[in-house]
Amino acid sequence: MTTVRTMHMAELVRAVRTFAASFRLQCLMMRRSPGDLAVLVTAPFFSLMFLSMTEQADRSALAPYAVAAPVLIAVWSMSLFVAGDLISKERGNGTLEGLVATPASLSVMVLGRICAAVTLSVFAFVETWLVAWLCFGVVVRLPHPLALLATLATTLLAMAGTATMMAAVFVLARSARIFQNTLSYPVYLLAGVLVPVSFLPGWLRPFTRVVFLSWCAGLLRDSLARPDIPDLPGRLTAVLVLGAAGFGAGRLLMRRVLWRVRVLGTLGQA
Amino acid sequence: MTAVEAVALRRTYDLGRGRGGGQREVVALHALDFRVDEGTVHGLLGPNGAGKTTLCKILATVLLPTSGGVRVFGNDVVSRTRQVRQSVGVVFGGERGLYSRLTARQNLHYWCALYGLPRRALLARTEMLLARVGLSERSDEKVDGFSRGMKQRLHLARGLVGDPRLLLLDEPTTGMDPVAARDFRLLVAELRAEGRTILLTTHDMAEAEAVCDRVTLIDGGRALATEHPRALGALVSRNERIEFDSPTADALPGLPALPGVVAVTTLSPGRYRVETTATEATKAVIGLLLDRGATSLTTTRPGLEEVYLKLIGNRGMEVGR
Numbered sequence: 001m002t003t004v005r006t007m008h009m010a011e012l013v014r015a016v017r018t019f020a021a022s023f024r025l026q027c028l029m030m031r032r033s034p035g036d037l038a039v040l041v042t043a044p045f046f047s048l049m050f051l052s053m054t055e056q057a058d059r060s061a062l063a064p065y066a067v068a069a070p071v072l073i074a075v076w077s078m079s080l081f082v083a084g085d086l087i088s089k090e091r092g093n094g095t096l097e098g099l100v101a102t103p104a105s106l107s108v109m110v111l112g113r114i115c116a117a118v119t120l121s122v123f124a125f126v127e128t129w130l131v132a133w134l135c136f137g138v139v140v141r142l143p144h145p146l147a148l149l150a151t152l153a154t155t156l157l158a159m160a161g162t163a164t165m166m167a168a169v170f171v172l173a174r175s176a177r178i179f180q181n182t183l184s185y186p187v188y189l190l191a192g193v194l195v196p197v198s199f200l201p202g203w204l205r206p207f208t209r210v211v212f213l214s215w216c217a218g219l220l221r222d223s224l225a226r227p228d229i230p231d232l233p234g235r236l237t238a239v240l241v242l243g244a245a246g247f248g249a250g251r252l253l254m255r256r257v258l259w260r261v262r263v264l265g266t267l268g269q270a
Numbered sequence: 271m272t273a274v275e276a277v278a279l280r281r282t283y284d285l286g287r288g289r290g291g292g293q294r295e296v297v298a299l300h301a302l303d304f305r306v307d308e309g310t311v312h313g314l315l316g317p318n319g320a321g322k323t324t325l326c327k328i329l330a331t332v333l334l335p336t337s338g339g340v341r342v343f344g345n346d347v348v349s350r351t352r353q354v355r356q357s358v359g360v361v362f363g364g365e366r367g368l369y370s371r372l373t374a375r376q377n378l379h380y381w382c383a384l385y386g387l388p389r390r391a392l393l394a395r396t397e398m399l400l401a402r403v404g405l406s407e408r409s410d411e412k413v414d415g416f417s418r419g420m421k422q423r424l425h426l427a428r429g430l431v432g433d434p435r436l437l438l439l440d441e442p443t444t445g446m447d448p449v450a451a452r453d454f455r456l457l458v459a460e461l462r463a464e465g466r467t468i469l470l471t472t473h474d475m476a477e478a479e480a481v482c483d484r485v486t487l488i489d490g491g492r493a494l495a496t497e498h499p500r501a502l503g504a505l506v507s508r509n510e511r512i513e514f515d516s517p518t519a520d521a522l523p524g525l526p527a528l529p530g531v532v533a534v535t536t537l538s539p540g541r542y543r544v545e546t547t548a549t550e551a552t553k554a555v556i557g558l559l560l561d562r563g564a565t566s567l568t569t570t571r572p573g574l575e576e577v578y579l580k581l582i583g584n585r586g587m588e589v590g591r
């Protein structure tokens with residue numbers, strides 16, 4: 001019993017080390033290749049666009065929405081960008097086989113790397129906040145700093161978990177590119193990134209519940225714009241549960257990827 | 271203990287459907303039986319396409335066998351993958367396989383972490399390995415700018431991050447300059463002295479003779495023979511050989527008629543070889559040759575090169591992949 005527990009503990013410690021090292025690796029790689037941070041260039045433009053609409057319509061109360069939306073867009077598109085070819089890039093670089101030969105888990109490596117990329121994309125929040133202040137003189141207040149931090153942190157984790165699944169799907173699916181290119185706007189819509197999901201047609205709403213990003217969007221707006229945040233723990237849990245489900249599915253699919261590598265000797269289509 | 275044991279190991283690659291609609295496949299390993307003893311340096315010598323890389327990948331758990339059993343230190347590579355990965359380090363040939371945007375040190379830090387090393391141990395092992403392969407001075411440079419030889423050194427260090435009991439080296443010296451190749455041999459000897467088992471694939475027979483305790487000749491996915499590099503010569507010829515110079519051929523008359531002499535051949539103008547069946551005959555021939563003023567006498571056995579040429583033929587000797 002105790003040996004079983006120590007074994008699990010050792011596994012966990014290993015996983016944490018793999019995660020941390022992969023996180024660091026991704027940061028180093030992105031530092032050496034600033035082009036990978038393109039989402040941080042587009043985020044201020046999104047906020048300029050959204051803010052000019054809300055300000056033009058004299059709806060300053062909506063400014064937090066205009067500040068939050070580009071952050072979620074940055075987080076999502078960054079993870080699509082990194083997850084999209086993470087595995088096939090490792091393959092091309094000749095490192096995939098070396099990684100597979102180590103005792104570490106490939107899913108955890110992917111999770112750590114995407115988490116790093118997503119964390120960097122959260123700097124979009126600083127940018128959009130500054131755009132609101134410098135270009136429109138709108139100071140978006142942060143009435144619930146702790147709730148905001150918790151929201152951002154759970155969003156990062158859930159996003160990385162979900163993106164681990166996408167990384168595997170992109171390898172396994174035939175038309176990964178099309179998938180990657182079309183997966184943004186429908187998600188922005190279903191997640192209520194800009195338009196709250198309550199504004200959507202009724203039949204669409206059940207779908208939004210399973211998109212973890214919709215919970216994040218709601219929490220992010222509430223933590224910026226509302227005097228109180230209803231059911232904060234429950235909603236944070238929902239984000240984490242959906243993210244964990246994504247990671248769980250990602251692990252299963254990643255096994256399938258590994259099986260393909262080891263049986264076929266290639267990542268190619270079966 | 272047995273480090274590696276493969277029994278009836280078969281591996282095929284699927285090439286998809288052919289023109290006729292039939293499934294096409296390449297058989298890379300054909301019912302291979304193979305064994306490496308712990309603590310030895312074992313060479314795998316064979317032409318391109320012999321199946322050497324396939325075997326290394328299976329031992330590294332990067333490829334699955336199609337059928338047959340393979341154990342590494344008693345652990346099956348399919349059912350006990352985790353244990354096998356803990357005990358094996360692998361260096362695939364070529365320059366790829368490193369993060370070229372990062373420095374040598376950053377690369378090693380990452381690979382060490384994947385073996386679960388805690389921070390302090392990770393830092394220490396990285397420095398030890400950098401020193402060991404002679405890259406300490408250049409450890410903060412990006413791998414991008416490394417020469418081929420430096421990348422190969424880093425690859426070697428990378429193969430050692432998990433402190434492996436079995437190290438797989440797939441053509442580690444291809445393209446190395448002679449000095450680097452000598453350093454490499456020293457390193458292999460050191461690793462062996464530490465009790466590690468090394469499986470080394472190569473085209474280079476001089477290298478195999480210099481560093482290996484045993485050599486397996488492999489061709490077409492089959493092991494042809496496994497022997498001590500010198501003992502392999504016996505496969506080609508049991509005869510002893512004496513080579514000598516005799517510019518005016520004065521030493522030759524009557525040699526073929528001596529008891530135990532089976533052949534006298536001209537190797538080049540003025541240089542000859544006598545083959546005998548027994549040590550007694552060899553002594554008599556040497557005595558006679560010395561009397562007749564022959565010079566540069568050497569006794570030889572068939573080298574690995576000759577064995578290789580005889581068993582495998584004159585193909586696939588070029589370096590490539």
Ligand SMILES: Nc1ncnc2c1ncn2[C@@H]1O[C@H](COP(=O)(O)OP(=O)(O)O)[C@@H](O)[C@H]1O
Pocket residue numbers: 264265266283284296297298316317318319320321322323324325
């Ligand atoms: N991924 C692959 N797909 C199809 N055929 C392969 C693949 N890898 C190797 N082969 C084939 O398998 C055989 C053995 O190759 P390999 O193990 O690389 O030999 P070696 O390392 O001795 O040169 C060759 O005929 C090669 O063409």
Ligand SMILES: [Mg+2]
Pocket residue numbers: 322323324440591
């Ligand atoms: Mg090869």
